[in-house]
């Protein structure tokens with residue numbers, strides 16, 4: 001009998017556009033020890049007393065604004081990407097799934113399907129190009145917690161050096177707009193500075209991703225690494241997107257290109273904290289911003305993931 005195989009792409013997830021779903025999503029996200037490293041006795045009063053009361057209302061409006069056909073963009077693209085992978089030639093012996101850390105379908109749900117269907121070889125792709133304890137490790141630990149005898153479990157991580165990933169990102173750039181006067185800003189999710197001792201690898205990998213992109217475009221324009229989506233108080237990784245836009249404004253720069261290689265799929269963070277934040281700044285300052293979407297369900301992204309499966 002041939003071995004049954006599954007390939008699972010995994011992300012943080014996104015809630016449905018209603019308050020209870022957003023509350024559950026935030027509760028799971030912000031109770032995860034990979035994400036919040038403060039002792040629970042100090043953290044829970046803030047989480048339950050303030051965040052879970054106030055933030056869902058603010059987020060509901062944002063998720064409603066960015067929804068695609070009523071669905072959060074991250075969930076929309078995960079579904080599309082999985083469908084396109086399943087339709088690829090030569091992949092009919094593999095079942096493709098998407099799963100999430102903090103929203104439906106949860107990792108546990110997909111693992112249960114694999115068990116029910118006697119799938120014994122499971123390959124997991126956490127959709128984070130740069131390794132972080134917050135994201136990649138959270139995915140690996142969740143799968144390992146449910147590890148069961150008699151099935152093979154493997155992970156594909158830290159794929160930022162993969163030439164097909166870089167090629168897929170480059171494909172988003174319009175080379176007509178790449179010149180010495182038009183800086184390219186590359187956005188990655190920020191982290192609290194207090195995490196840096198353990199997360200040195202993450203920063204190095206973000207910087208190296210930017211270097212690989214700069215080299216691939218022949219250093220034809222200035223390239224800046226920026227960190228976005230600071231959450232709460234305290235010091236986070238810098239420079240922020242706002243810091244660099246202000247610096248470029250002071251240098252009289254008129255146009256910038258902007259993309260988010262730290263995110264495979266467009267989501268609240270890329271649409272609000274990257275795209276909208278830059279548009280708002282540039283509108284006020286009379287600058288132009290070309291926002292380049294994430295890889296999402298593009299053919300180049302499908303081709304890149306297919307190459308990982310064949311490895």
Ligand SMILES: C=CC1=C(C)c2cc3[nH]c(cc4nc(cc5[nH]c(cc1n2)c(C)c5CCC(=O)O)C(CCC(=O)O)=C4C)c(C)c3C=C
Pocket residue numbers: 011012013014015029030035036055059072074128132134135189190191192202231262263266267268269
């Ligand atoms: C301390 C809090 C957080 C850390 C650290 C953090 C790191 C981190 N996050 C991503 C990717 C995503 N984050 C997303 C949403 C999100 N992130 C946090 C908090 C931290 N993230 C919160 C509270 C939320 C929920 C939304 C909000 O309240 O602003 C998402 C999904 C967004 C969506 O569309 O639903 C992604 C993806 C990375 C890569 C990362 C560190 C490397």
Ligand SMILES: [Fe+2]
Pocket residue numbers: 189229
């Ligand atoms: Fe986040």
